[in-house]
Amino acid sequence: MIKFFFCVLFTLSLQFSYAQQDTLSVEEKESLMLEELKNTEDEGFGINLYDPLAPSKAAFYSAVVPGLGQVYNRSYWKVPLVYAAIGTTAYFFIDNNKQYNRYRDAYKQRLTGQIDEFDGVLSNQNLIDAQKQFRSNRDLSLLLVFGAYVLNIVDANVDAHLQQFNVTENLSLKPEAQQNFLTGGLNFGLSLNFKL
Template sequence: MTKGTRTYQWCIALLLCFVQTAGIAMYGQNRPRAAAKRQQLEHADSLKRLPQVAPDSLNVQTESALQRVSAADSLAIADSIAAENKKRLLEMTSSTTPQVSPTPTDSINGALNKKVFIPNPTKATWLALVIPGGGQIYNRKYWKLPIIYGGFAGCAYALTWNNKMYKDYMQAYKDAALGNWEANSIHDLLPPGYLDRTPKTQITETLRKRKDTYRRYRDLSIFAFIGVYLISVIDAYVDAELSNFDITPDLSMRVEPAVINSQYSIGSSNKSVGVQCSFRF
């Protein structure tokens, strides 16, 4: 037997082994598929043998089943929420809470509702011009009213007194100038016996000087009255204008002793002791 024939026989044998192996593999794969097909057919036959159920009854049963499931779920959720709340309540009651002092609500409401009063300078000025002391009342500076009305009362008393004395000496001077020495206006102003031991010219000059003096005092009383009135008006305006002025510790004046270096001193030392005044804005 030749070498080529042997090779041919070995190839045929190997091909037959390969075909046999492939057939075994395909048979092993087809058997489960056939079994599965037989099982599906048997299951279909069993379903056909079962009694037919109406679709409405199936829907009712499905809905009832869903309701039971939802009710069971809701009960489980409610139980879990109640357990969680109970656990948190126990934690809150067991933990120590800080003691906080209660704040009175009346004081808070009063502080919120309290309005800051800021006077109007123009209105305060007009009230002070129309009514003496009206600007101070508008600015709510009531403690200034006794000072202002006291000044008005003093000026009014001085004006009345000086005017009365001026009229009396004016009448006495007229009677003395006319030579009517027996008039009551002269005897009421002069001490007893003064008319007999004093020359008439001197008495006439004295009456004239006193007349002029009381007239000057009367005029000064009028100016003082006007001055108090103007001061009340100016005070009302300035007080209203500076009502919201910022007064802080930065606005201050300080006076203290200090050692000052003098460049023009003659001698060995060019330092001197003095007082230093500093302003802070």
């Protein structure tokens, strides 16, 4: 019976304490909400809350359409750089592939006894060497296209991570210069500030 009495008393005390919290006026609730919103907005580059999925979203968007992850991160100036890197390397891949096919076809024509565009200009060994060189350049260009594509994805992911990095004044490393009163000169240093 005593346990029942204490349980009822505990439950009523919780109800009264909960009721006291609800006695705030509408203006006080709004001011508390605005204060809380202001505190969360001051914590970074204007990002209100930490979104753990933002880096993976940015990387996914860049994997689907190169440059879309940079748009998602609002780094619009990086989009032309992404397309310039991928476009330039793709251009060299296409050009080297075209030149490789040109010298290969000329060598095949020469082997069948036909007259090719390099007849009298290049020997058979020169055609073979040109094929090797353009094939090597083509393969390297393909690796660079792939590297530019992967770099686009990595950049979007890292940029999304860094946008959520806390850069408030609560933790800072500042250069500091103080006058030395004994010698009259300046003492330079760094101060590490941490505020709770």
